[in-house]
Amino acid sequence: MAEAGREIAALIEQVARLPGLGPRSARRLVLFLLKRRGQTMLPLAQALERVARGARDCAVCGNISGAEVCDICTDPRRATGEICVVADVADLWALERGGTFRGRYHVLGGLLSALDAVGPEELRLPALAARVADDGITEVILALDATVDGQTTAHYIAEALEGTGARVTSLAQGVPIGGELDYLDDGTITAALRARRALD
Amino acid sequence: MEWRAQALLIAVRPHGETAAIAEVFTEAHGRHAGVVRGGAGRRMAPLLQPGAELDVTWRARLEGQIGTFAVEPVRGRAGAVMGDRAALAGLSAVCALLAHVLPDRAPHPRLWAASRTLLDALEGVPDWPAAYLRWELGLLDEMGYGLDLSRCAVTGTRSGLAFVSPRTGRAVSAAGAGDWADRLLPLPPCLLGLAEARGEQLLTGLALTGYFLERHFAPEGAAPLPPARDRLVAALARRVRASSPPPAGSVPGA
Numbered sequence: 001m002a003e004a005g006r007e008i009a010a011l012i013e014q015v016a017r018l019p020g021l022g023p024r025s026a027r028r029l030v031l032f033l034l035k036r037r038g039q040t041m042l043p044l045a046q047a048l049e050r051v052a053r054g055a056r057d058c059a060v061c062g063n064i065s066g067a068e069v070c071d072i073c074t075d076p077r078r079a080t081g082e083i084c085v086v087a088d089v090a091d092l093w094a095l096e097r098g099g100t101f102r103g104r105y106h107v108l109g110g111l112l113s114a115l116d117a118v119g120p121e122e123l124r125l126p127a128l129a130a131r132v133a134d135d136g137i138t139e140v141i142l143a144l145d146a147t148v149d150g151q152t153t154a155h156y157i158a159e160a161l162e163g164t165g166a167r168v169t170s171l172a173q174g175v176p177i178g179g180e181l182d183y184l185d186d187g188t189i190t191a192a193l194r195a196r197r198a199l200d
Numbered sequence: 201m202e203w204r205a206q207a208l209l210i211a212v213r214p215h216g217e218t219a220a221i222a223e224v225f226t227e228a229h230g231r232h233a234g235v236v237r238g239g240a241g242r243r244m245a246p247l248l249q250p251g252a253e254l255d256v257t258w259r260a261r262l263e264g265q266i267g268t269f270a271v272e273p274v275r276g277r278a279g280a281v282m283g284d285r286a287a288l289a290g291l292s293a294v295c296a297l298l299a300h301v302l303p304d305r306a307p308h309p310r311l312w313a314a315s316r317t318l319l320d321a322l323e324g325v326p327d328w329p330a331a332y333l334r335w336e337l338g339l340l341d342e343m344g345y346g347l348d349l350s351r352c353a354v355t356g357t358r359s360g361l362a363f364v365s366p367r368t369g370r371a372v373s374a375a376g377a378g379d380w381a382d383r384l385l386p387l388p389p390c391l392l393g394l395a396e397a398r399g400e401q402l403l404t405g406l407a408l409t410g411y412f413l414e415r416h417f418a419p420e421g422a423a424p425l426p427p428a429r430d431r432l433v434a435a436l437a438r439r440v441r442a443s444s445p446p447p448a449g450s451v452p453g454a
């Protein structure tokens with residue numbers, strides 16, 4: 001019993017390290033799982049183990065998947081000649097949730113950072129240049145954060161891809177859907193004004 | 201402990217899940233860090249972009265603690281320069297260099313005013329690269345490593361100054377340099393007020409200030425200068441190359 005107590009304490013400690021959780025919420029979560037060992041805890045443990053053993057970075061785009069090359073990269077319908085460049089897998093998932101983009105992705109694995117000395121060599125930039133050169137890419141869409149680091153990275157990539165023949169575009173910046181002008185920061189309002197368009 | 205000041209945001213890092221540690225530069229308190237609660241959240245993060253001007257109130261129980269900042273945005277600058285590669289690189293370089301070289305909590309009011317003016321200039325003053333070069337000279341001066349470009353270190357003359365000694369940071373005239381000229385750093389006339397800081401002169405000036413910034417703030421074995429400065433120099437060099445007329449006799453497009 002003492003052994004089980006130590007194991008549970010160790011589990012609580014592990015869970016408390018997850019984002020959004022502290023020791024108190026970890027205790028509640030573990031207790032919840034312990035009360036539903038059969039229906040929830042074991043399937044969860046098995047799923048965690050399966051994913052932990054099987055997940056890998058896609059060799060082409062850097063997405064996380066269960067195979068050497070992810071489903072998006074192997075789907076022939078997505079060979080549209082467009083690559084959407086994102087900083088992180090979370091951004092790729094966000095774009096996929098939107099369901100609008102039907103091309104392929106390239107995950108950089110971060111952004112150039114002035115402070116943290118993250119340089120081009122830390123990102124998957126050579127792989128992007130190689131894909132643009134070899135895969136008949138006609139448009140590279142830079143879907144990077146509207147932050148100083150994000151836009152610095154965007155400019156760097158645009159410069160690096162000059163001369164490849166691919167059109168380099170970036171996401172628009174401006175008023176979010178459902179946004180009220182009164183609550184927007186002045187940078188967003190400036191960007192929105194600059195990107196204004198005629199109403200047909 | 202509590203104070204309130206107008207501040208330039210020079211760096212921000214996430215702290216935990218929703219907070220951020222902001223480094224600001226103020227007139228009276230110099231470079232100062234503090235925790236911003238909710239600084240990494242959806243509402244605050246867009247306001248906490250480097251270069252932003254903030255009204256900050258710092259509170260701590262003891263002077264030596266990191267303390268917390270209550271932040272009111274005064275004006276953002278990043279949004280206005282994001283579309284301009286060189287200006288964005290300029291904003292990053294100013295903030296990153298300040299974060300790199302400034303000692304903690306030591307006031308530098310002249311540098312604060314100059315930094316604020318320069319950040320304003322990035323938003324549309326066409327000649328801002330010249331202002332940036334002057335700012336770097338001022339940064340060296342303010343940190344105690346100013347270049348002495350007033351007279352030749354060898355002959356004492358005030359005319360014909362063409363080089364700077366990499367060891368002392370003092371100007372040397374062409375006549376005074378003699379056989380040592382190839383060991384000295386070129387001094388562009390723009391740094392003497394004899395020409396405008398444009399084109400190759402601007403780049404030579406940045407190479408000169410870069411040499412001394414690296415020597416004093418990134419010696420061997422220490423952290424290198426922020427890469428943001430290299431990116432700015434590369435962006436300006438690219439701009440100079442693009443605006444230079446092709447050499448005489450060259451065929452356009454060849």
